[in-house]
Amino acid sequence: MTPLARSNLRERSLADRAGTSAEPFRLLVDQIKDYAIFLLTPDGRVATWNEGARRLKGYEDTEIIGRHFQQFYTEVDREAGLPGRLLAAAIADGRVESEGWRVRKDGTRFWADVVITAIRAERTQELLGFAKITRDLSERKASESQREHLVLELQAANRELESFAYSVSHDLRAPLRAIDGFSQALLEDYGAIIEGEGQEYLHRLRAATQRMGQLIDDMLRLSRVTRGPxxxxxxxxxxxxxxxxxxxxxxxxxxxxxxxxxxxxxxxxxxxxxxxxxxxxxxxxxxxxxxxxxxxxxxxxxxxxxxxxxxxxxxxxxxxxxxxxxxxxxxxxxxxxxxxxxxxxxxxxxxxxxxxxxxxxxxxxxxxxxxxxxxxxxxxxx
Amino acid sequence: MVAEVTSEPPPILLVEDNPDDVLLTRRALARQGLETAVVKDGIEALDFLFAEGRFADRAASRLPRFVLLDLKLPKVAGLEVLRRLRSDARTRGLPVVVFTSSGEERDLVEAFERGANSYVRKPIDSIQFGSVLRDLGHYWLTVNEATPERA
Missing domain, CATH: 3.30.565.10 (Histidine kinase-like ATPase, C-terminal domain)
Structure with a gap:
């Protein structure tokens, strides 16, 4: 986007230092609704802007043309001198990009990606002004923080699952060992006085504990498969x-x-x-x-x-x-x-x-x- | 279920908080004619082995021949007991067999990193449970050469 905008600006509009419109360029820029495109004077005042900027910022032309662009910034950023630093950086490096909160006319904020490009006369290199392109990233910002939130939730759930699996492996086994162990102790120590059917019941008790033990092992193996990379x-x-x-x-x-x-x-x-x-x-x-x-x-x-x-x-x-x-x-x-x-x-x-x-x-x-x-x-x- | 303070301590110290496991382990070892002292948490285990606290009048030099150490213990966990035993000259050479329900890899790795001599998972099958303890008793009391007794 920047190269296109830059070349257009250089060839057409920026030759036009007063900020009145060269018609084809005006049409092109005005049709771009997703980006707020501004031309700033060398001292940072709004010379002209497009439909996208009007929509994004909420001002009418008459309210904004001629005003300093710092009013799009939060108070904190203004006091910290961010707008001036960005223009200085654009002058020094030709171009500067920043991401941060910007303010609409009604005081609401949006998360923006801003590119400011210094525009110079081709021969003299005299500073003619700046092209400022702003994109509203609020939605992306929101989905990013939502994603971060989900990732954190998922990690917490995973940790919980892991400690659950750990306690299953440890705590479910102990009672099984007792059931099996004391059944066997009965068979060994009191086998002589337990009749045939009683013996059979104890064997069934033992077989069932073995099955449950196997079940626990298999469950754990299954849960382990989902863990780790x-x-x-x-x-x-x-x-x-x-x-x-x-x-x-x-x-x-x-x-x-x-x-x-x-x-x-x-x-x-x-x-x-x-x-x-x-x-x-x-x-x-x-x-x-x-x-x-x-x-x-x-x-x-x-x-x-x-x-x-x-x-x-x-x-x-x-x-x-x-x-x-x-x-x-x-x-x-x-x-x-x-x-x-x-x-x-x-x-x-x-x-x-x-x-x-x-x-x-x-x-x-x-x-x-x-x-x-x-x-x-x-x-x-x- | 408390260790008796005698001049000749039982050859095995069992560190175990689950009363069922205590009973089953003691029973299995008794069937091999082996006597077992029992402590029920990590603090008691350290007190017993270093002859401190409740076991202050025990001769500290009279160590059991080996320790059966559960991992999930109240107060001081098994791995921490192990770490303290290994950082003290008196118990550095004492054979410690981790005897646990846990089949978690990290427990196994950590136990050996902290100087466990052996890691045995308690079998659910009582017949295997008995034979594992018989093997352990046989190995550590008969096959293995014990560390020379410090007087």
């Missing part, structure tokens, strides 16, 4: 997948599972979190093929519509696509605890990690035919 680095997903497969297989060596892991699949993302994604997807595949003859699990990557897509597929229990949208909700389970164990947090964790990378995740499945989980990692993830 995403550190993007190149990750060898094939190597990670192979490691996880070996761990799963080691925990249940008798189970014949055919693993097919495409070599050299890499992605850019947070290595810790991507490992968690694969642990959940491969862990699920392993779990849901536990009753499948000839279980097969594969991991590969392909390009789809110019996007890198990573997939984990199994031929296990699968799921009914009718309920596909429930898969990724925390604590949602499509299988009863007697069929397959789990807390229903795994896929919610996957979704959260993938979303934090700017990617998407989708599931395709059919009951008793298996499931395929695919994810992307956003623009920088491939």
């Amino acid at each position: 995403i550190l993007r680095e190149r990750v060898d997903l094939s190597a990670v997948a192979a490691e996880i497969a070996a761990q799963l297989q080691a925990a249940d060596p008798a189970r014949p599972v055919q693993w097919t892991i495409q070599p050299n699949v890499t992605a850019k993302g947070d290595s810790r979190l991507l490992r968690l994604v694969l642990e959940n997807l491969l862990g699920n595949a392993f779990k849901f093929t536990s009753r499948t003859e000839g279980a097969a699990i594969s991991f590969w990557s392909e390009r789809r519509d110019g996007e890198r897509v990573f997939s984990v597929q199994d031929n296990g229990a699968g799921f009914d696509m009718t309920y596909a949208d429930q898969l990724f909700g925390a604590f949602q389970r499509l299988h009863g605890p007697t069929e397959f164990e789990g807390t229903g947090v795994g896929l919610a964790t996957v979704l959260r990690i993938v979303s934090r990378h700017g990617g998407r995740v989708e599931a395709v499945g059919e009951v008793d035919k298996g499931a395929t989980f695919s994810f992307t990692l956003g623009r920088d993830g491939g």
Whole structure:
């Protein structure tokens, strides 16, 4: 904006030292409504201004032409000599920019961005006056402070969540330990006088505490996934997948599972979190093929519509696509605890990690035919 | 549940405020034939080990063989107890096992930075709880070479 205004001013209006209008320029400047454009005399009086200035400041022409421009400034700024300093800076450097509060005719303030340019005669370099362009930034200022406010609120909420998670991890565990510990103490110390059914109840008590303990751990893991920054680095997903497969297989060596892991699949993302994604997807595949003859699990990557897509597929229990949208909700389970164990947090964790990378995740499945989980990692993830 | 003032202190000092955990920990150690002294906050722990306050007539040189230290304690928190033990020549070499519910990474990192010898998370599963304490007792009382006794 400044170069245009400057060249126009120089060629046309500023040649016109009296401040009467050269018509084309006047039309051009007057049509600019979003900027207040002034011409100031060398001693800082308003020589002429445009429609935008009239709207912004609220004065009529007759009220302002010939008045010193310092009346647009707050009293504090006037007393501090800011208007004069700005003109001096414009004379020294050719141009000065400042942001601050300015005052309308009715005394109200607005946050403004002001550029003052010294205008000199081309040959003699004599100071002819100043072009002053003012933009009302009140809205931007308001949205900035609103944003700052939101950020602060969010940070406070995050801290609260963190201390909540901390106290969950600490305080919910202690009573569980007591329930489980004293149930076990009863079994050990008084087992002889507790009859069969009583023993069974105590075992159920213990099993329930274990489940709740697992639930707490999974919840915490899920909340941890949302904390901290995403550190993007190149990750060898094939190597990670192979490691996880070996761990799963080691925990249940008798189970014949055919693993097919495409070599050299890499992605850019947070290595810790991507490992968690694969642990959940491969862990699920392993779990849901536990009753499948000839279980097969594969991991590969392909390009789809110019996007890198990573997939984990199994031929296990699968799921009914009718309920596909429930898969990724925390604590949602499509299988009863007697069929397959789990807390229903795994896929919610996957979704959260993938979303934090700017990617998407989708599931395709059919009951008793298996499931395929695919994810992307956003623009920088491939 | 207060430590007895005897000439030969129990080999283990448990710093724990939760009475259930005190009972379960004592029970598990007693099943291994191990006696445990118990204090229930950070101040008591420091008083006990430095033979001050309520424990003033205890011989300060008679330290337990190791300390089981909870982190979330009233008055003076576990990590602060640890810091003070490490900044005093008398207890600098005293084995301290952090024994806590917390699985938070920052607790783990801080505990080791402040000179914990070990960090063990209390298992919810009571059978694991028992076996962890059996292992700890065995390791620190039998396998590990103790710091020479200061007379």
